[in-house]
Amino acid sequence: MKGKTMDNNQNRNTNRNNPNRNDDNNQKKSMIISVVVAVIGALLLTSLFSSVLSSASKEEITYSQFVKLLDNDKVESVLFESGKIYIETKNLQNGLIKKTFWTTAVNDPDLISELKNKYTDVEFKAESTSASNGIIIILLEYVVPLILFWALLMFVMRRVSGGKGGPGGVFGVGKSNAKVYIQKKTGVTFKDVAGQEEAKESVVELVDFLHNPGKYTAIGAKLPKGALLVGPPGTGKTLLAKAVAGEANVPFFSLSGSDFVEMFVGVGASRVRDLFKQAEENAPCIVFIDEIDSIGKSRDSRYGGGNDEREQTLNALLAEMDGFDTSKGILILAATNRPEVLDPALLRPGRFDRRVIVDAPDFKGRVETLKVHSKDVKLDETVDLEAIANITSGAVGSDLANMVNEAAINAVKCGRKAISQADLMEAVEVVIAGKEKKDRILSKEEKKIVAYHEVGHALVAAIQKDAEPVQKITIVPRTMGSLGYVIQAPEKEKYLMSQDELNAELVTLLAGRASEEIVFDSVTTGASNDMEKATNIARSMVEQYGMSEKFGLMSLERVEDPYLGRRAQLNCSDKTATEIEEEVKILLKEKYEEAKQLLRDNRDKLDKIAEFLYNKETITGKEFMEIYRKCDEPDGASDDNQDVTLNDKPDEISE
Numbered sequence: 001m002k003g004k005t006m007d008n009n010q011n012r013n014t015n016r017n018n019p020n021r022n023d024d025n026n027q028k029k030s031m032i033i034s035v036v037v038a039v040i041g042a043l044l045l046t047s048l049f050s051s052v053l054s055s056a057s058k059e060e061i062t063y064s065q066f067v068k069l070l071d072n073d074k075v076e077s078v079l080f081e082s083g084k085i086y087i088e089t090k091n092l093q094n095g096l097i098k099k100t101f102w103t104t105a106v107n108d109p110d111l112i113s114e115l116k117n118k119y120t121d122v123e124f125k126a127e128s129t130s131a132s133n134g135i136i137i138i139l140l141e142y143v144v145p146l147i148l149f150w151a152l153l154m155f156v157m158r159r160v161s162g163g164k165g166g167p168g169g170v171f172g173v174g175k176s177n178a179k180v181y182i183q184k185k186t187g188v189t190f191k192d193v194a195g196q197e198e199a200k201e202s203v204v205e206l207v208d209f210l211h212n213p214g215k216y217t218a219i220g221a222k223l224p225k226g227a228l229l230v231g232p233p234g235t236g237k238t239l240l241a242k243a244v245a246g247e248a249n250v251p252f253f254s255l256s257g258s259d260f261v262e263m264f265v266g267v268g269a270s271r272v273r274d275l276f277k278q279a280e281e282n283a284p285c286i287v288f289i290d291e292i293d294s295i296g297k298s299r300d301s302r303y304g305g306g307n308d309e310r311e312q313t314l315n316a317l318l319a320e321m322d323g324f325d326t327s328k329g330i331l332i333l334a335a336t337n338r339p340e341v342l343d344p345a346l347l348r349p350g351r352f353d354r355r356v357i358v359d360a361p362d363f364k365g366r367v368e369t370l371k372v373h374s375k376d377v378k379l380d381e382t383v384d385l386e387a388i389a390n391i392t393s394g395a396v397g398s399d400l401a402n403m404v405n406e407a408a409i410n411a412v413k414c415g416r417k418a419i420s421q422a423d424l425m426e427a428v429e430v431v432i433a434g435k436e437k438k439d440r441i442l443s444k445e446e447k448k449i450v451a452y453h454e455v456g457h458a459l460v461a462a463i464q465k466d467a468e469p470v471q472k473i474t475i476v477p478r479t480m481g482s483l484g485y486v487i488q489a490p491e492k493e494k495y496l497m498s499q500d501e502l503n504a505e506l507v508t509l510l511a512g513r514a515s516e517e518i519v520f521d522s523v524t525t526g527a528s529n530d531m532e533k534a535t536n537i538a539r540s541m542v543e544q545y546g547m548s549e550k551f552g553l554m555s556l557e558r559v560e561d562p563y564l565g566r567r568a569q570l571n572c573s574d575k576t577a578t579e580i581e582e583e584v585k586i587l588l589k590e591k592y593e594e595a596k597q598l599l600r601d602n603r604d605k606l607d608k609i610a611e612f613l614y615n616k617e618t619i620t621g622k623e624f625m626e627i628y629r630k631c632d633e634p635d636g637a638s639d640d641n642q643d644v645t646l647n648d649k650p651d652e653i654s655e
Helices: 002-057 063-071 110-117 131-160 197-211 237-247 267-281 308-323 363-373 385-391 397-413 421-433 444-463 499-520 525-543 574-601 603-616 621-631
Strands: 058-060 075-081 084-089 100-104 123-127 179-181 226-230 252-256 285-290 330-336 354-357 470-474 485-488 557-560 567-570 618-620
Touching: 063 084, 063 100, 197 226, 197 237, 197 330, 197 354, 226 237, 237 252, 237 285, 237 330, 252 267, 267 285, 267 308, 267 330, 363 385, 363 397, 385 421, 397 421, 444 470, 444 485, 444 499, 444 525, 444 574, 444 603, 444 621, 470 621, 499 525, 499 574, 499 603, 525 557, 525 567, 525 574, 574 603, 603 618, 603 621, 618 621
Parallel strands: 058 100, 075 123, 226 330, 226 354, 252 285, 285 330
Antiparallel strands: 075 084, 084 100, 179 252, 470 485, 470 618, 557 567
């Protein structure tokens, strides 16, 4: 039975390799056909050109007409050649081309003597066509045009194929266009990848396997055929793959999943086979396919199945991964941010054996990432990267790199030669809320409403022990639509949130609208984003986290696309969904009333802090807490160091 299995595998491999030979044969046939077409085309063009030129420059006349031209003294010269007489006339040119008349030579012995004696002003001579002259004539009339036509044809085809040897043309349509990196040509090493220590460790093991296979094979370990890099966009999957290319001393083939698919059916499968053929010739090596979900989507119709070209490409990839021998040292790396849409056949052991998670970095990872991206920029003594990392929870590597770059741009704009902490803070706000909108001037009433709204958030956050501390409050409009915002940051990195912390966040989010209602007896549209966030949190508490007394520990929601927006889908009946909505509504109303009560109990603090924010427009978390504590001091305490006058009524807020 074992022997039969081995034979079947050999037959499968043989059949699998046949398409390569078929592709080569097809390409040879196409080449031969193109040569034949070029020759025929060149001959036709040459014949057409010769006939047109001949008809335009030469005209046949009779011998008697020739004699008449001699008698009328209209002949300038006569040439005797190969049984023909070519006559050049005097002043008989029509247009740009001078016509030459010719006639068939007849047996006229007196003609030569008459040319010598009677027509003395006529120049005459005789030429015989030698073999060499005939060869030259053939070369000029046929071979040279043929060569020129062939060169033109090749030029056009290479232009169509994207350059010499390009894969997109007639002859190279099935060729792989993978970029090959050897050693450190990418310019990226593992030192350039920060915040992904676990992912780097997994990849380093694979590279070490390629360099030192003996210590692994000694105990029977086998090299994994493939590793799938999975994570949200911007976490550094492609950067990690480039770092592998920089660290490995083996050829590194890099291409995107979309490079396989063209408008021609079967091209993708052909390119897959060609890629693996190149990999086998250069083994040991690493093959990296970025955005593999372009060709690796599930063949299920729910995920966009039914595309013949993509399915053929996927089938070819599966067959090639099954066929190659890992002992040769071929490792397949792939990256995607949508693992849920990949075909199960691609993810089974024996194909992509290892899944490497490249997730958003934690606090330590963000600090290291900021250090990597800021190593080539100038920083002054005020810069505190840990403080920046603390307020950028959830940011990925690309976000942090963008923040450092925005800070550098802002420093140059302000005329500074080094980045300050203020530049980095401004960059964080630019990435989060957009640039400051200087042309948007709020009216007195709108500015007052925004001030109370934002102070409502901050004050409730300061009162609750489970809320995150306030870092900054501003009422300066931003380009992303916000008229003001409050930045909160935890004192330390959190990986879990308790029910008390979620409740505190709900109260904080709803406090802005509660502040508007308490102070102005009305509400505005400014709380729309707060309500959206609060509703999502409340829904998650009921549907996912089991924090509802009514539903208990029942999970009512299934999360799809965890790396793209965490799209959730209810897993319950319509009746239960209606009850869920009612439960969420009750929870939100309860937290809203709690927020209003906290603000009513601290109305004096709300008014005083709102006045300070109205006048200054932006205050730091430190300034906010100083005012908050001073409000708790008894009357008569020293206020000499206070820069502004704090009124008790909102109507007394001055500009």
